[in-house]
Amino acid sequence: MKMWRCTVCGFVYEGDQPPQACPKCGAPAEKFELISEEQSKIIERARRTNQLHSDLLAALAKVEAVADAGIEDNLDPGCLRTFTKAKEVARLVRQFSVAEIQIHVNKGKWG
Ligand SMILES: [Fe+2]
Known part of the structure; x- marks a missing residue:
């Protein structure tokens, strides 16, 4: 096609x-x-990976929401530390994924 x-x-x-x-x-x-056919193949190849990044971003958004609820709940210092760390890690990985998607767009691995 x-x-x-x-x-x-x-x-x-x-x-x-x-x-x-x-x-x-x-x-x-x-x-x-x-x-071009070559570029079309690159786009086809990258579609699954881009979908995986999209799924990862959705999962990270859930982690952030749970972390926010845990931070607000604030049962004890250990819980607060855990949920705060979860939020920090989720945000970090989200930015990794966003940066990778940006690279894909810039290299034509998108479409
Ligand atoms: Fe258009």
Whole structure:
């Protein structure tokens, strides 16, 4: 399946021909450029990894919410330390994941 990228908004369309108009921004077909087969394979390969990053970010958001509840609950110093550390680690790993996604976007491992 060929991939086409809208040069106006970055939307990636899959099909033998570009769409009549970009589904996202409405730009006409001539605003689409064909993504090379090599680049299409890179995008395909990275989709699972990008989905895993998305799943990881969702899981980390849950960890942060639980940590916030634990910090607010504040039963004793050990609990407070544990939940505070969990929040700190979740935020750190979230930034790792966000940075990795940014690298993927910059290298075209996205679409
Ligand atoms: Fe577009």
